[in-house]
Amino acid sequence: MTPDLECAELAKRFGTTTAVDNVSFSVPPGSFFSILGPSGCGKTTIMRMIAGFLEPTSGDIRIKGGSVLNTPPNKRPVNMVFQHLALFPMMTIAENIGYGLRRNKVPKDQIAHKVDEALERIGLPGIGHRKVDELSGGQKQRVAIARCMVLEPDVLLLDEPLGALDLKLREHMKVELKALQAAFDTTFVYITHDQSEALVMSDQIAVMNQGRFEQVGTAQDLYYRPDTPFVAGFIGEANRWKGRIERVEGDALQLRTDSGLAMRATAVNELSTGDTAEIFVRPETIRLAAAPTALATFDNQLRCTVTSILFNGAASRVLVQDNVGETLEVTLPQSGEFAALKRGDTVHIGWGAAQATCFRESV
């Protein structure tokens, strides 16, 4: 099947800085594709090139198999939900949604009908006559999507559209966006720096850093099987160390961190004895126990002192310190077992070699 959107060797340079560095990817029809990265990584540049507001330095952009490089933005079969939505403040909601249809010379009665239908679909029937500034943040969001969707674009681009919303509404809109995408059955390309938005909604996620894609995969791929130290550090939380490899047994490694902590870990890429490496261990993979006997099955075991409890409901953590002075972050189970834990208590922690991911140190 032809992908809805395909970028080949796409690059954009501004003067001597390279914003996008030979990025290639394709998005299958009907899927939710996210580009996730810190601000300034080049994700907005990619999106603006797809929309037609920036010309690529090299490479190609194909939509449904055809190159759109020579198509001006107002003729491209992609539409965009802007970061601050860019609803037209001088028009009513109905005029906003009907704007693109008017441009396509759709007859008036059909426009009215389609606008009503779109409002129905986003769950806001009967608000067509209202002004833009009479709507709430979430409503504006939905109108901005409806304004694009009435044009039935091949690809809908969304540029961090949830950024301006407050936390509660953002959580709600994540679910709703996913539902809208399923309802419209259109390819969404979503840009964000917020990993939770990307992880919750996307079928595929590209993690972007300094103009390149570090890894493209499902949320599970990125979380469980990061390809690069950047992905391991960017997605989710991690205790991270630098260390030296002491022994190699296939994929399993014996190493010692710079601070002196000995550990068994698993290599992602080829490593040999004496190499320096970066090690990542997620707080939620570390098991907390009152006695060492409960940890017998783990490759790595430590006796530690609690230095701090960071209570945050389900996401609560404890900071513990081992005898060489290394501080680790460990998820606090909410099963009640450790409800009485306090500062100064002695605890035992353990984690498997498979949960300690190890990369050759990036230069």
Added chain:
Amino acid sequence: MRNHARIGFVLLLTPLVLWLSLLIIIPHIDMLLISLRERISFGVYDTSLAQYEKALTEPLYLRTFWRTAIMSILATGITLLIAFPVAYYIAKMAKGRLQQVLFLLCLIPFYVSELVRTFGWMILLRETGLISNLLQWVGLADQPVEMLYNDSAMMVGLVYTSMLFMVVPLVTTLESLDDSVIEAGYDLGGNGLSVLREIIIPHAMPGIVSGSIVVFMLSLGNYLTPTMLGGKDSLWFTEMIYNQFIVRSNWELGATFGFMLLLLSSVIVWGMLRLTGRTLQETMG
């Protein structure tokens, strides 16, 4: 504390009230009263509408009145047409330093008095002026051309004089239009013309209205440009006011003319505000 606030309020209110009453309201009421007098004999006056009757029946007065009104509207329209693309360029096309420099360049001519600007146009347009010489040199004319003292010269001067007051409000409102709104217009299939018509102009309306009001007022009340650049037989209404007051000392008729001018400007400003559903506070404040 409450007492303090009361005293502060009165202290702040006093200068405002003195200014508005002594220099604006009472003088205009006095002017109205004078315009409603008729001189019977020396020092003896009667209240009547005689001055207004005279003003409204004398063809020269009426003609000048309407001419001034229409030419001012025309000057406002031309100024808007010339200024809009320039303001748009400064607000949306030019970026960074260039934008600042262009904006400052727009202001510079207006740091010098209107007299100097008018004088500049006289040097350019008169029979022995630069443009006349240029035309002869190029061969488009075989004798000196007098371009001064006609309506076109006056229009050039009026438009020039008011340009700043149109460009600045336009630049300010256009700058407040987010680029992404224009991009959204294109993204949804619009072209230059439809984006201009449906997005840019509606957004710029406040600037267009306040710019137009100021330019219209300046043209209507202009004395220098019509006197220096306009023709001998094409009077401006302000010249008639000046003539009645200073040359003929007929204050009654002069005050009447003044009131007619005030009325005309109020009606047009009110009409423009009505047309766009805005208030004076929003537009000027």
Added chain:
Amino acid sequence: MIPTIPQSRSFRLIYGGYVLMFFLYLALPLTVVAVFAFNDSQFPSLPWEGFTWNWFFGAEAPQIGVFHERGILRAVGTSVFVAACVAVLSVSVGTTNAFLFNRYDFRGKTVLYVLMLLPLVIPGIVLGISILVFSSTLANGIWDVAQMDIQALRPGLLLVVLGQFSFITTIATLVISARLQKFDRTLEEAALNLGATRLTAVRTITIPFLMPAIIGAVVVAFLMSFENFNTTLMLVGSDAPLTIAMFDRLKEGSTPLLNAVSLLLMLGSSLLALAMILFQRR
């Protein structure tokens, strides 16, 4: 029609060309005024008779320069005096107005605010004659009652100052109000909380915050007064400010002397404006 939207080359060229033409149109009259200030001739027009400084420094007829022309120098003095008075008066009242409209809610506030804006939509010449009419009514009334002739109420500098003040105050009010609106009231509350009295809080916190706007308003008021023609024309007595003096000369026929004065005016106001911009950048 913004840089991110692709446009044809010819469109960009035509648009750029138009903007360039516009700036030429703006610059043209001022440039010729400036250039002909150096023409060694009795007329500020072609032919070009050669370069001279005489219209600035010349001491003998027929080319008496600006710096030896008593009438012009006196007119400059008058203008400076009037402009200084107007600037001080209008900015003072403008500041109190700004505080009044920003800090107090009272009945009739909207009406007063609209009245405050009115001078902007009254033609300058009408402002001039209404003040002329009213002051002479007053003067005549005083004469009838007390047989006193108050010269100050006859056309002259006092009326010129009042006439200009009557509309420049509106502009000063708007400039200062705009900045006062951006002022964070909690700063003043913090000062009160730290032991300042209301007046001290305003003096030490609010006024320094307003300073750029106040300076800006002073410069604008000074320039507007210096340039004013319409209102002044109706109220002027025997001491003519510069614009009126130049107008009278211009009617008689111009010499490059007027160009020289104009050039100095341009330089003076540009310097003033530049100083203001630099001050506000700081």
